[in-house]
Amino acid sequence: MSYQVGRKMMEQRNLTLLMDLYELTMANGFFKEAPDKVGYFDLYFRKVPDEGGLVIYAGLTQVIKYLRELKFTDSDIKYLKTLGIFAPSFLEYLSVFDFKCDVWSVKEGTPVFPNEPLITVRGPLIQTQLLETMLLNIINHESLIATKARRICMVAKGRPVMEFGSRRAQGADAATFGARAAVIGGCIGTANVLSAKLFGLTPLGTMAHSWIQSFESEEAAFEAWYRIYPNNCLLLVDTYDVLSSGVPHAIEIFKKLKDKGINDHIGIRIDSGDITFLTKAAREMLDRAGFANATITVSNALDEDVIQNVLEEGAAIDSFGVGEKLITASSDPVLSGVYKLVATQVEGKITPKIKLSNTIEKTTIPGFKKLYRLYDSKGKAVGDLMGLFDEVKLNDGHVYNSDPNKTQQKKKISNFKLEPLRKKIFDNGKLIYHEPTTNEVKDFSKTMIRALPESCLRLKNPDLYNVFWTKTLKNMRTDMIEKYSEMNS
Numbered sequence: 001m002s003y004q005v006g007r008k009m010m011e012q013r014n015l016t017l018l019m020d021l022y023e024l025t026m027a028n029g030f031f032k033e034a035p036d037k038v039g040y041f042d043l044y045f046r047k048v049p050d051e052g053g054l055v056i057y058a059g060l061t062q063v064i065k066y067l068r069e070l071k072f073t074d075s076d077i078k079y080l081k082t083l084g085i086f087a088p089s090f091l092e093y094l095s096v097f098d099f100k101c102d103v104w105s106v107k108e109g110t111p112v113f114p115n116e117p118l119i120t121v122r123g124p125l126i127q128t129q130l131l132e133t134m135l136l137n138i139i140n141h142e143s144l145i146a147t148k149a150r151r152i153c154m155v156a157k158g159r160p161v162m163e164f165g166s167r168r169a170q171g172a173d174a175a176t177f178g179a180r181a182a183v184i185g186g187c188i189g190t191a192n193v194l195s196a197k198l199f200g201l202t203p204l205g206t207m208a209h210s211w212i213q214s215f216e217s218e219e220a221a222f223e224a225w226y227r228i229y230p231n232n233c234l235l236l237v238d239t240y241d242v243l244s245s246g247v248p249h250a251i252e253i254f255k256k257l258k259d260k261g262i263n264d265h266i267g268i269r270i271d272s273g274d275i276t277f278l279t280k281a282a283r284e285m286l287d288r289a290g291f292a293n294a295t296i297t298v299s300n301a302l303d304e305d306v307i308q309n310v311l312e313e314g315a316a317i318d319s320f321g322v323g324e325k326l327i328t329a330s331s332d333p334v335l336s337g338v339y340k341l342v343a344t345q346v347e348g349k350i351t352p353k354i355k356l357s358n359t360i361e362k363t364t365i366p367g368f369k370k371l372y373r374l375y376d377s378k379g380k381a382v383g384d385l386m387g388l389f390d391e392v393k394l395n396d397g398h399v400y401n402s403d404p405n406k407t408q409q410k411k412k413i414s415n416f417k418l419e420p421l422r423k424k425i426f427d428n429g430k431l432i433y434h435e436p437t438t439n440e441v442k443d444f445s446k447t448m449i450r451a452l453p454e455s456c457l458r459l460k461n462p463d464l465y466n467v468f469w470t471k472t473l474k475n476m477r478t479d480m481i482e483k484y485s486e487m488n489s
């Protein structure tokens, strides 16, 4: 395949067939058995990674793009035909696929909690089923990375964190969409230029060891860099020896810049060794030479634990470059979001659906639901509330804790303001949502996090945030568990 053809394929790549085969075999069956049945699916996750207190919801932009571009091409149909398992009339339906679903979603950047319906899709069962794989693929990935970035940026305590992970991401999409998610989670920008271009992020970077190595000496390498980039001189100082070579050579360059009247956007990057010891020593040397404004950036397999540790030890750091551990969320690399059928509808009548399990955590939450955040008079979030779509009076003074182990725990809450957490994104297949920019999503996320109780923000042993259920929802689920358990005993 020629380079040009390969490029065109990438630009026009069609992800419609990126689905598990069973989505198609079921859809083929629904087409035959229940062509007019409407399905309601909820997308939610059960557990926060790293035993953290919250997940930062990310990926909606890619979900919107995916849904807008759904199209089975002639070659897709031809391929599906070769499998010999689909009815010709179903393939005909796919060939003129007309997306007709309603989609509700939480806004990107929102801190969210286990079992909350982040997305609900309502539409022809045939169509709602087909979306499972990609919706999960996108939301599970981006929310995972945004959540990890939030942890890392939180311990950096206001110091900028740059996303440096593309080289170690698991593939091109993981790098590009991961960088966007990292910015939603708090990073100030990314080294990934494609991601910066596509999503309006700030492209950032310093230099690699190859630049220094390619010259006869470190001095020559720094000298050449400063001549080309006098207004942004961040020098990598650990190629030979940080304290005896890198920092003294960097200081020489900063002096030359000072002589030319340039004294800002100067600094060093340290990429190996004991971060605490080296940054403290380097800081002293820079200050003594009159360069208190020269910044110190560190990198090298950083994560929230290392960052917290070095800052507790008093390391002198102005910013961080974080790659592999962020972009792969290596400490807990799976957000196990699921997409479950919660109701069907025939001739306007909605029937809630449930899946039982041996564990109450895995038993689904039936019904077409709505989701609110409750704020007290000071604007602090006191919990979220899940109820059924047609409940008018959501709070009768008695709501139920959603912790599956505490389903009987009843609470009375009063004097709060209800804010809907979800918005309608597609109406009958038509996009009706105005998407914010990634940087707006990031700011929105910060505001939403600030409103949460401090105790659920902690990295270790966070308090469980309240996700309440209305009495109606709780009773409906209990009744359904009983009914279906009896039916099968």
Ligand SMILES: Nc1ncnc2c1ncn2[C@@H]1O[C@H](COP(=O)(O)OP(=O)(O)OP(=O)(O)O)[C@@H](O)[C@H]1O
Pocket (backbone or CB within 6 Å): 271, 272, 273, 274, 275, 276, 277, 299, 300, 301, 302, 306, 309, 310, 313
């Ligand atoms: N003071 C510190 N406390 C905790 N962790 C640290 C500290 N200093 C460095 N680290 C972390 O320890 C790990 C190992 O650092 P080290 O410099 O030995 O790495 P390395 O990759 O072997 O170095 P090199 O790049 O020279 O091969 C890295 O993840 C680094 O971020």
Ligand SMILES: O=P(O)(O)OC[C@H]1O[C@H](OP(=O)(O)OP(=O)(O)O)[C@H](O)[C@@H]1O
Pocket (backbone or CB within 6 Å): 164, 165, 167, 168, 208, 209, 271, 299, 300, 301, 302, 321, 322, 323, 324, 325
């Ligand atoms: O460590 P990360 O968090 O992924 O940050 C990105 C790393 O990528 C670069 O290293 P490079 O790939 O050149 O090799 P290195 O591992 O030898 O530093 C850079 O110097 C960082 O060390």
Ligand SMILES: O=C(O)c1cccnc1
Pocket (backbone or CB within 6 Å): 164, 165, 191, 204, 205, 206, 207, 208, 299, 321, 323
């Ligand atoms: O610009 C940098 O310093 C950089 C970019 C990617 C990975 N490591 C470092």
